[in-house]
Amino acid sequence: MAVRYRFGAADLLRCRFAISPRWETVEAVRTLKLPERHGYHLPWLDGIRGAAAGLDLRPLWLLMPHRGHNPDFLCPPPLGPDVTFEEELARVRAVDPIAAQAEIRLSLSCTPGALESGIGRALLADPERAVRDLADLTERAWHALVAPHWPRLRAILEADVLFHSRRFAASGLAGLFEGLHPDLSWSDGTLTIERRTQHDRTLDGQGLLLMPSAFVWPKVIGIYDPPWQPTVVYPARGIGALWSRAAEETPAALARLLGRARADVLCALREPASTTALAHRLGLAPSSVSAHLQALRGAGLLEPRRQRHQVFYERTPLGIALATGVPPAES
Structure with a gap:
């Protein structure tokens, strides 16, 4: 199969x-429901616990069967590589209610008792309102669970x-x-x-x-x-390192060699990242991060790569060796 x-x-x-902020929002909601997904996201879960408690996510959870159909209209594939949450949400609000009703019915039928539940009956009784309410709930989930961490x-x-x-x-x-x-x-x-x-x-x-x-x-x-x-x-x-703080990963010897801020920047670049993303992660001003990046680049520890409208920095073999303690392979 x-x-x-x-x-x-x-x-x-x-x-x-493509990247979809709406998809991440719906999957964040699903992650709250599934303990087997919690391992990598425990720091995030601790941080959003209060905000999540203020949301009634049951209508979305009911449409996330353990096995079976998940309504595609709630997470339509993005039309472009760099869409905003608002643009994606507008597509959901514009969906045909009759088509949405058919998807909701199919999804509910995958969970025993869901069709007969109060929430299930309400979703099916007024599909136009169901689309509106599900979109509104996802918007609240975005602002509470994902938007603060989106960078x-x-x-x-x-x-x-x-x-x-x-x-x-x-x-x-x-x-x-x-x-x-x-x-x-x-x-x-x-x-x-x-x-x-x-x-x-x-x-x-x-x-x-x-x-x-x-x-x-x-x-x-x-x-x-x-x-x-x-x-x-x-x-x-x-x-695996999504929610970790850079300062926790920076070896003390490297901080003494490069200075704490530049060492933090180098160690934060486990994956290529832009100046803005690094500034958000490290809690530094973008101008300060930019200066550190240029200094590290000048020392041969980083190299820039352009991806569409942004510049991403990644570590060179020498930068990797300093940050990880693993010497670069001989050519």
């Missing part, structure tokens, strides 16, 4: 990456896109898919996700959207039902 995406010649040229989350997602874009350029689709998730495999023009259900989607020139997520770990998720853009959502690289 598996989900299969079948590529044609045109699809090979139309694989692309940090976005930085790790953008770093993942940069890493895999370079892998794609160097190794093609086979090399790209090999490194995304153990459940993914590529053979003879077909991408397969190992699953308990069977689905086949011929891409027909639409290509495939690839979307990293901080909260989807440990799973990989496929969106395959028409009319939605075929999409694979996979765990972003580096989430």
Whole structure:
């Protein structure tokens, strides 16, 4: 049993990456419900506990069955690589209520008793109001759970896109898919996700959207039902250190050598990051972080790489050796 995406010649040229703040919001809500997802996110859970207590997330949780259909209209694949939460939410509010009602009914039928519950009956009785209320609830969840942390989350997602874009350029689709998730495999023009259900989607020139997520770990998720853009959502690289503080990771000897602030900047760059993302993570002014980055670059410890409209900094082999204590490999 598996989900299969079948590529044609045109699809090979139309694989692309995107980041979705709305997807992260819905998956953050799901993470609150699933203890098996908590491991990497305990510091985040501790920080948002009070805000989460003020939200009644039961309508969204009811549409997140343990197995079965999750309504795609709540998380439509983003139309571009750099959409805002507000733009994504506008698409949800504009969904056809009748189509939404069919998805809600299918989702509720996957959980015993959900169709007969008070919340389930209310969602089905007035689909137009259901779409509005679900969108409003997701907006409140965004502001309470995700928006305060979005610069940090976005930085790790953008770093993942940069890493895999370079892998794609160097190794093609086979090399790209090999490194995304153990459940993914590529053979003879077909991408397969190992699953308990069977689905086949011929891409027909639409290509495939690839979307990293901080909260989807440990799973990989496929969106395959028409009319939605075929999409694979996979765990972003580096989430193990997502919520850690840079000062906790900076060796004292390195701080004495470079100075505390510059050592913190170097150690914070486990993944490529922009000046703004580093400033948010370290609690420093962007101008200060920029000065430290330029000094580290001048010492041969960092190098810049441009990704669309932003510049990302990553450690050179020498920078990695200083930050980790592992000497660079001999050429």
